[in-house]
Amino acid sequence: MVYALDPRIHRVWRSPSTLQFGVDTAVLTLDDLSNADERMLVALDAGVTMSGLQMVARRARAGAGAPARLLERLAPVLAPQPEPEPECERPVVVIDGAGQTAARLIEALGEAGVDARSGLTWDDPAVDTAAAAVVVGSFAVEPERHRRWLRRDVPHLAIVFGDERVRVGPFVDPGAGPCLGCVDLRLTDADPAWPAMATQLYTRDARRETPLVAAAASGVAGFAVLDRLRGGRALSRSSVAVDYVTGAREETDWAAHPGCGCLGLPADPA
Ligand SMILES: [Zn+2]
Known part of the structure; x- marks a missing residue:
């Protein structure tokens, strides 16, 4: 399974550590983003598997639970999984x-x-x-x-x-x-x-x-x-x-x- 941010939802920084998803309506606002969170967001922008995300977190010296925690916070703005339709x-x-x-x-x-x-x-x-x-x-x-x-x-x-x-x-x-x-x-x-x-x-x-x-x-x-x-x-x-x-x-x-x-x-x- 590939996790990715929904490309339709625009992201804008409210401050150096606060990221808002959505412009006309703030769908989600993330405060206190760490350096590891930012690197994982970059990976999620392109789309990444859980093992890929864990590798990014490890390199950024984040804890083992960091990818799952970030994905939980990002749930409203993740791209829906494509369902092949006949x-x-x-x-x-x-x-x-x-x-x-x-x-x-x-x-x-x-x-x-x-x-x-x-x-x-x-x-x-x-x-x-x-x-x-x-x-x-x-x-x-x-x-x-x-x-x-x-x-x-x-x-x-x-x-x-x-x-x-x-x-x-x-x-x-x-x-x-x-x-x-x-x-x-x-x-x-x-x-x-x-x-x-x-x-x-x-x-x-x-x-x-x-x-x-x-x-x-x-x-x-x-x-x-x-x-x-x-x-x-x-x-x-x-x-x-x-x-x-x-x-x-x-x-x-x-x-x-x-x-x-x-x-x-x-x-x-x-
Ligand atoms: Zn009529």
Whole structure:
């Protein structure tokens, strides 16, 4: 077994003999560090076995129990032991759509250990078993497109490019929160002409996907997907719109629409 300090936790000296782990939050503070402790910390920085650590301690004339005592103090900041995971256990996220944002999202999720795939057909087995999907569209997402994810019970996040901003969200939790049909009904409540306009826009490309816009949209979406895979519910009842010119972000809350029926609610007779 190799012991090593967690490389993600930064170390900073508070004084010549006091070492703090973590900057924004002090995870651990070690006082009165001896010369032997410092040498063992150097070894632990690179990773070292117990016998290697004992050798470092002996050379620094520390007692035989010094390595174990130091490791006990360092427990909160040691790197977790790597557990080899079989390839098939990586969660699959399907990107339903193309473009710069989709490409960046696939790359970012891949680096985070997610098996993100795009270009799949509806009969691909991964479509039915995906842990989540991301639906990328312009102006509005065609009902038949998002209903396919709803029917498969796959949580799906919408990224919709408009002509002034890109909207990321909501992250539809089938049967438990507002769906993209609910969003369309809310937009119709605000503007009765929305359904007529939406049908003209389903296949139109907003053409506003610059590298900066793609970076911002894929960033918001990537964090939401990773949160979902950890069991979180980020954006499940809200969306974040990023302005193309200013980059300003605006959050909107969404509620299920009684006329949609996606939650098994009675249809609004009005
Ligand atoms: Zn709905």
